[in-house]
Amino acid sequence: MATTVLHTADTRGNANHGWLNAFHSFSFANWYNPDRIQFGTLRVLNDDTIAGGMGFGTHPHNNMEIITIPFEGDLAHKDSMGNSSIIKSGDIQVMSAGSGIQHSEFNPNADQQTKLFQIWLFPNKKDVTPRYQQITLDQAAQKNNFAQILSPNAEDEGVWIHQDAWFYLADFDADFSKTYAIKKPGNGVYIMVISGTIMVDGQLLNTRDAIGITDFETLEITAKTAAKFLIMDIPMEM
Template sequence: MATKVVHTADTRGHADHGWLNAYHSFSFANWYHPDRIQFGTLRVLNDDTIAAGMGFGTHPHNNMEIITIPFEGDLAHKDSMGNSSIIKSGDIQVMSAGSGIQHSEFNPNADQPTKLFQIWLFPKTQNVTPRYQQISLDASKQKNDFAQILSPKPEDEGVWIHQDAWFYLADFDADYSKNYTVKKDGNGVYLIVISGTLNVDGQELNRRDAIGITDFESITISAKTDAKFLIMDIPMTI
């Protein structure tokens, strides 16, 4: 029988720094919750709003797979590998920090905030050569379907990372329903609602609510309203 944990939006950690308004699904920075350290290999899920012209100065990472999904506005990225790019709404970016990188992230716009998810997964291999990848997503593939945006295989659709994980974005019409089957034995699913209202295996979820499910093969996801959501299919052991 499936095991579930529900994280409603109002139970997340919150830090408003003025230039950064951040909600943390798992313990991060000054917010600590003993029951919210991680979900399997998912260590960080931050829901960030970065004020116009502001951002994160150069800082280091290692041995983490870092995924950025912007929803509004742009993000200017620079790193110690020599990459310099603008990540836009509708893109996905991944960095395999591996043996060590440094990077900065800024909102380059003077007139609008940037809103994004930043997600960290523990890798299955330590100290890999750092790498960077960024692609634009085809939003039409998300309509009433699970559009793969991340996988473990470079040849598959979406970006890839050093972990047996699969991410999907979906944009369901009201009253649409579809079954989701876990990709790999031992994996669990962490689903967060970006907008709208869903029923996930009998559990109602609203905007920014999330559910983690383990020990299952297939679940039913039904939209009560028009709804957009992110599925993270990830190993439960590091």
């Protein structure tokens, strides 16, 4: 029988620094909740709004797969691998921090805020050579579909990471329903609603609510309103 954990939007941690308004699904920085350390290999899901012209100065990471998905505005990225790019709404970026990287992230637009999810997954290999990848997603592919945006395989659709994980973005019309099948035995899913209202395995989820589900093979996901959501299919064991 499926096991679920519900994380409603109002139970997330929040740090509003003025230039940054961050909501944390899992313990992060000064917000600590012993019941919200991680979900399987998913360690961080931050829902960030960055004010115009502001951002994160150069800082280090290692042995983490870091995925950034902007939903509004742009993010300027620079790193110690020599990459310098603008990540736009509709893009996805991944960094395998591996043996160690340093990077900075700024909102390059003075007159527009940037909204994004930043997600950290523990890798299945340590101290790999750091790598960077960024692509523009096919928005049309998400309409009434689970559009794959991340996988463990470089030849598959989307970006790839050092973990047996698959991410999907979906943009459902109201009343549309589709069955999701787990990608790998032993994996679980963590589903975050970006906008709208959906029903997952009998649980109603509103904007920025999330649910983690394990011990299942298929799930029925139904949009109660027009809705966008992110599915993260991830190993539960480190």
